[in-house]
Amino acid sequence: MIDLLIKNANIWVARGKKASSLAIDQGVVVALDNPQLEAREVLDLGGKSVFPGWNDAHVHVWKVGHLRTTMLDLREATSLEEVYALVAARAKTLEPGQWLLGRGWNEAKIGGSPTKTALDAVAPLNPVVLTRTCAHIHAANSRALQLASIDQKTIPPHGGEIHLEQGLVFETAHGLLLKAMPAFSVQDYKMFVLAGLKWLAAHGITSCTDPAVDPVLLEAYRQLEAEKALPIRVNVLFIRRPDGGLETYPLPEKFVSSFLRVDSVKFFADGGLSGATAAVSIPYQNTDFPSQGVLRFETKELYQLALEAHQAGFRIGTHAIGDRALDQILEVYQRLASSNTTQIRHRIEHFGLANASHLQKARELGVIVVPQPIFLHELAGNFAKYLPKEFVPHCYNLRAMFDAGLTTVFSSDAPVVREVNPLVGIHAATLEPFQAGHQVTLEESIAAFTVGGAIASGDVNNRGTLEVGMFADFTVYDGTQKPVLDWQLLETRVAGDKL
Numbered sequence: 241m242i243d244l245l246i247k248n249a250n251i252w253v254a255r256g257k258k259a260s261s262l263a264i265d266q267g268v269v270v271a272l273d274n275p276q277l278e279a280r281e282v283l284d285l286g287g288k289s290v291f292p293g294w295n296d297a298h299v300h301v302w303k304v305g306h307l308r309t310t311m312l313d314l315r316e317a318t319s320l321e322e323v324y325a326l327v328a329a330r331a332k333t334l335e336p337g338q339w340l341l342g343r344g345w346n347e348a349k350i351g352g353s354p355t356k357t358a359l360d361a362v363a364p365l366n367p368v369v370l371t372r373t374c375a376h377i378h379a380a381n382s383r384a385l386q387l388a389s390i391d392q393k394t395i396p397p398h399g400g401e402i403h404l405e406q407g408l409v410f411e412t413a414h415g416l417l418l419k420a421m422p423a424f425s426v427q428d429y430k431m432f433v434l435a436g437l438k439w440l441a442a443h444g445i446t447s448c449t450d451p452a453v454d455p456v457l458l459e460a461y462r463q464l465e466a467e468k469a470l471p472i473r474v475n476v477l478f479i480r481r482p483d484g485g486l487e488t489y490p491l492p493e494k495f496v497s498s499f500l501r502v503d504s505v506k507f508f509a510d511g512g513l514s515g516a517t518a519a520v521s522i523p524y525q526n527t528d529f530p531s532q533g534v535l536r537f538e539t540k541e542l543y544q545l546a547l548e549a550h551q552a553g554f555r556i557g558t559h560a561i562g563d564r565a566l567d568q569i570l571e572v573y574q575r576l577a578s579s580n581t582t583q584i585r586h587r588i589e590h591f592g593l594a595n596a597s598h599l600q601k602a603r604e605l606g607v608i609v610v611p612q613p614i615f616l617h618e619l620a621g622n623f624a625k626y627l628p629k630e631f632v633p634h635c636y637n638l639r640a641m642f643d644a645g646l647t648t649v650f651s652s653d654a655p656v657v658r659e660v661n662p663l664v665g666i667h668a669a670t671l672e673p674f675q676a677g678h679q680v681t682l683e684e685s686i687a688a689f690t691v692g693g694a695i696a697s698g699d700v701n702n703r704g705t706l707e708v709g710m711f712a713d714f715t716v717y718d719g720t721q722k723p724v725l726d727w728q729l730l731e732t733r734v735a736g737d738k739l
């Protein structure tokens with residue numbers, strides 16, 4: 241007698257492979273198309289659809305949870321006045337001196353960046369830091385800048401900038417603010433992580449990658465894993481160089497269980513595209529001052545840090561968006577590939593402005609690329625504003641990535657965007673390309689959001705499809721004969737257990 245039999249269903253087993261029944265025992269798939277098996281629980285789905293659980297290969301879990309708990313969420317704001325009103329209201333609930341942290345503003349949507357003077361006026365007694373939706377730019381008030389000892393004499397760290405008049409802090413300079421804030425404890429992180437994972441699970445996501453995990457956050461994940469409290473499966477990219485820090489965290493202890501994987505590291509090569517800080521070869525247009533973005537590392541140093549991780553057998557995921565950053569990281573990966581015989585497939589997160597030579601080089605090196613189709617849905621306005629026309633044909637051109645034969649893996653990068661729902665990402669990938677003709681198919685998108693993430697996290701033998709032997713992680717939707725945004729999620733299971 242097996243645990244669970246699903247029958248009369250339209251089951252996506254893997255790309256190009258369907259079944260109508262699925263047998264599950266002890267958390268794994270044990271048979272396909274064998275509806276005669278006796279089971280303790282039988283789900284007759286009457287033609288409804290079953291998919292492998294979604295895998296969001298790049299989602300800042302604890303930050304999603306932070307915004308769902310204690311951080312002020314600015315993502316719905318449509319004007320600066322609204323942002324200031326939200327800050328004023330939150331300040332009233334805080335003790336004098338308590339930090340007021342918010343996130344989610346987008347100057348293209350609210351009509352400019354928040355200013356120091358205005359934030360001083362609405363929250364005179366609290367240090368305020370409002371992080372832009374991309375997390376690469378931060379608006380601070382005077383009190384926050386004072387506590388961080390940022391003044392005219394401050395020299396920003398490498399890869400960072402400070403615009404004191406406006407109170408804007410860019411890229412690595414954010415580290416100066418972070419050092420002045422009370423640090424989060426393991427307990428804080430556990431609360432954020434659980435809130436984040438529950439939110440992902442509510443959208444049918446059964447596996448995810450948290451792409452920037454420091455030692456304290458890692459400890460939170462390890463404790464949650466030991467307590468068997470992780471509701472879905474997590475892969476972490478351990479960060480080696482904290483924002484604004486010059487120190488390098490030592491490589492973490494590797495750890496792999498069915499719910500937690502710690503065998504990858506993360507680097508940031510540049511900034512973001514929606515805020516015009518990604519490193520590009522042609523200056524952005526419509527910015528306040530001429531800019532070609534920021535490279536976070538000297539190539540030599542990035543190579544040294546990457547080599548150490550590579551030789552220790554860690555997979556590397558590098559944030560790289562602009563063409564200068566892609567040149568840099570592909571050069572680094574090329575050198576790693578020729579340094580020894582270790583056959584590790586490294587990742588490039590975002591891969592936003594890849595041109596033909598980047599695509600080809602990534603293909604040759606077996607690099608896994610992790611773009612975010614949802615950016616096309618939520619951030620296309622920013623891209624259109626800042627991108628010089630030369631880059632338009634390359635902007636998150638998903639079609640070109642698939643056509644180049646790359647392992648292309650989808651993700652949300654939430655809370656950079658509001659939506660974690662993979663269906664919105666799939667909608668964008670199939671219907672909202674930055675340029676006509678760059679859309680991909682539904683089949684490609686579903687694969688990129690299931691087996692893609694499994695490959696990117698190095699666990700394709702256990703998840704990503706519903707073949708026999710795989711984890712019984714799946715979703716049930718009411719039907720797929722309608723636009724993807726209308727599909728209703730009815731049920732999500734991890735290891736056969738209902739969430």
Ligand SMILES: [Zn+2]
Nearest residue numbers: 298300451653
């Ligand atoms: Zn990210």
